[in-house]
Amino acid sequence: MQPCSREMQAMNSLQDLQINVHTPHADFLEQMLSTTSFPASSSSSSWSDLNPQDNNAAAAAGFHHHEILASNLRQQQQINGGHDSNPFQAMKMMMQQQQQQQQMMVAGFGRATVAATAAAGVGTHQGGGEGSMQALFNSLGYGSLHQPQASFGSDSTPEVNHSQVPTAAAATPGKPKQKVRARRGQATDPHSIAERLRRVRIAERMKSLQELVPNANKTDKASMLDEIIDYVKFLQLQVKVLSMSRLGGAAAVAPLVTDMPFEGGGDCFQTSGNGGSLPRNSNGNRTPSDNESLTVSEHQVAKLMEEDMGSAMQYLQGKGLCLMPISLATAISTATCHSRNPMVSNVNTNSTGVNVSHLLLQSSGGDGSSSPSLSALTVQSATMGNGGVDGAASVSKPLD
Amino acid sequence: MDSQLLNPTSLKSRFTARFLRALTKINAPNPISSSSPTPREIFQRYRRIKVAADKSMAYSVRSRTTWSRATLSRLRTRSRHRRLASFGPRSSVTTAAVLKKTSSHGKENEGGLGVQAGELRELVPGGEAMDLCNLLDETAHYIKCLTTQVQVMKTIANLYSLE
Numbered sequence: 001m002q003p004c005s006r007e008m009q010a011m012n013s014l015q016d017l018q019i020n021v022h023t024p025h026a027d028f029l030e031q032m033l034s035t036t037s038f039p040a041s042s043s044s045s046s047w048s049d050l051n052p053q054d055n056n057a058a059a060a061a062g063f064h065h066h067e068i069l070a071s072n073l074r075q076q077q078q079i080n081g082g083h084d085s086n087p088f089q090a091m092k093m094m095m096q097q098q099q100q101q102q103q104m105m106v107a108g109f110g111r112a113t114v115a116a117t118a119a120a121g122v123g124t125h126q127g128g129g130e131g132s133m134q135a136l137f138n139s140l141g142y143g144s145l146h147q148p149q150a151s152f153g154s155d156s157t158p159e160v161n162h163s164q165v166p167t168a169a170a171a172t173p174g175k176p177k178q179k180v181r182a183r184r185g186q187a188t189d190p191h192s193i194a195e196r197l198r199r200v201r202i203a204e205r206m207k208s209l210q211e212l213v214p215n216a217n218k219t220d221k222a223s224m225l226d227e228i229i230d231y232v233k234f235l236q237l238q239v240k241v242l243s244m245s246r247l248g249g250a251a252a253v254a255p256l257v258t259d260m261p262f263e264g265g266g267d268c269f270q271t272s273g274n275g276g277s278l279p280r281n282s283n284g285n286r287t288p289s290d291n292e293s294l295t296v297s298e299h300q301v302a303k304l305m306e307e308d309m310g311s312a313m314q315y316l317q318g319k320g321l322c323l324m325p326i327s328l329a330t331a332i333s334t335a336t337c338h339s340r341n342p343m344v345s346n347v348n349t350n351s352t353g354v355n356v357s358h359l360l361l362q363s364s365g366g367d368g369s370s371s372p373s374l375s376a377l378t379v380q381s382a383t384m385g386n387g388g389v390d391g392a393a394s395v396s397k398p399l400d
Numbered sequence: 401m402d403s404q405l406l407n408p409t410s411l412k413s414r415f416t417a418r419f420l421r422a423l424t425k426i427n428a429p430n431p432i433s434s435s436s437p438t439p440r441e442i443f444q445r446y447r448r449i450k451v452a453a454d455k456s457m458a459y460s461v462r463s464r465t466t467w468s469r470a471t472l473s474r475l476r477t478r479s480r481h482r483r484l485a486s487f488g489p490r491s492s493v494t495t496a497a498v499l500k501k502t503s504s505h506g507k508e509n510e511g512g513l514g515v516q517a518g519e520l521r522e523l524v525p526g527g528e529a530m531d532l533c534n535l536l537d538e539t540a541h542y543i544k545c546l547t548t549q550v551q552v553m554k555t556i557a558n559l560y561s562l563e
Contacts, residue, residue, distance in 0.1 A: 202536060208540055209543070226516060229516060232524065232543060235546035239546065244446050
């Protein structure tokens with residue numbers, strides 16, 4: 001039977017299916033279900049050697065193929081009229097039909113069994129191709145199904161006749177290129193098979209990504225991808241910010257944008273290396289944990305702001321503070337409030353045309369490993385001497 | 401607090417070792433002054449640290465993933481650009497051309513996810529020339545490495561601040 005298998009391999013209809021044969025073993029079961037490469041896969045092992053035990057795992061899945069095989073065999077019978085046809089030709093047409101038909105007629109295992117035995121019975125009827133048919137069945141690992149063959153022998157013929165009638169209309173002489181509608185969600189040609197495999201792999205990877213990304217309860221792929229994109233952006237931003245914060249000692253980016261907020265209108269977010277700077281500023285009376293000192297520094301800042309924004313900025317930077325709009329500050333404080341104890345105090349000070357209201361936030365890290373105290377100083381000046389800076393606010397927080 | 405020892409061969413420990421070494425190299429020449437240095441210096445320092453972080457992460461991964469290779473090549477060409485400014489545009493053009501050639505294949509079957517896939521390709525280094533399947537793989541590994549990086553840098557920042 002080896003030449004038979006070689007011949008089958010040479011068939012162009014099987015060329016593409018061959019590719020599926022060599023995919024890794026894990027996909028084996030899936031292949032069984034989705035491709036019709038059974039005869040091709042059997043070519044890798046000798047025809048008669050394939051034991052039912054080997055295919056036990058796939059036996060259940062193989063029932064589908066059994067069904068198809070059975071129906072194809074029936075059609076084959078129908079087409080050839082039972083005469084002694086070239087077994088290769090028979091195989092070839094069967095393979096073609098298999099490709100196009102897939103698993104549309106899977107009804108149940110019971111029927112599959114009967115159909116299989118019917119096919120087996122049919123196979124025995126066929127003259128020249130009998131040996132090859134038997135070999136085919138053996139190799140497909142359905143040897144166990146040969147047992148009931150004898151008992152179901154009488155049932156086989158009505159089954160065959162019954163199924164021959166509907167297929168008669170479909171079967172056309174010559175080389176039938178049957179346009180059988182595939183099962184929903186499955187296609188029949190190798191390209192769509194490969195496509196389906198791709199889709200499955202992509203779905204697997206999306207699932208593993210879902211575990212990595214927090215807040216991943218989205219169901220459809222597009223929103224899941226959006227979440228992934230946002231998370232990657234967030235992580236990259238965190239790395240940037242962290243590399244800024246480790247500058248140790250000096251306020252990091254604040255001097256870069258000193259001029260910006262006081263021109264535009266106070267929409268600036270500046271962070272400073274508070275983590276490094278605070279302990280280095282060993283001016284005892286200025287420790288942020290002291291409530292009083294903060295008020296003092298607030299006044300200081302307000303005074304400085306009257307003269308020159310730049311110097312106020314510098315002063316804040318020295319303490320590891322920065323300026324940001326109040327709206328942003330409130331947003332941040334509400335967002336990062338989980339393990340901290342925020343202390344909020346509101347003081348309104350009116351001094352020489354500068355309306356200062358500030359929001360003081362002080363919180364300490366929850367556990368030892370989290371960042372040290374977060375102190376925020378917010379100053380809002382409605383009117384400034386040098387004109388029109390609204391919404392300028394200063395907040396400082398150590399970077400997390 | 402941290403009672404368990406780091407697995408010496410894990411990604412985290414490899415990255416930490418490299419990064420700390422780079423950090424000491426950066427900190428050594430210029431002593432930290434409490435007065436604010438010029439913006440230029442600050443920016444340079446930030447840049448160096450970020451590059452050190454990315455480079456040490458990419459080295460820790462070796463060349464197992466496409467994104468690490470792309471990051472390393474990107475860093476190398478960038479440093480080369482800094483030194484030989486005249487050669488800069490040429491090499492970047494050639495690499496872009498090469499990428500364009502390879503990027504057309506394998507991107508046909510994305511379903512309806514073309515927009516997001518393009519965005520992801522921009523984010524993940526070296527993602528331009530990959531089909532969606534591999535891109536998702538790379539993204540998973542990239543996310544894992546980024547989280548490690550962030551964790552380690554956070555810890556180091558805390559240590560700095562507690563001194």
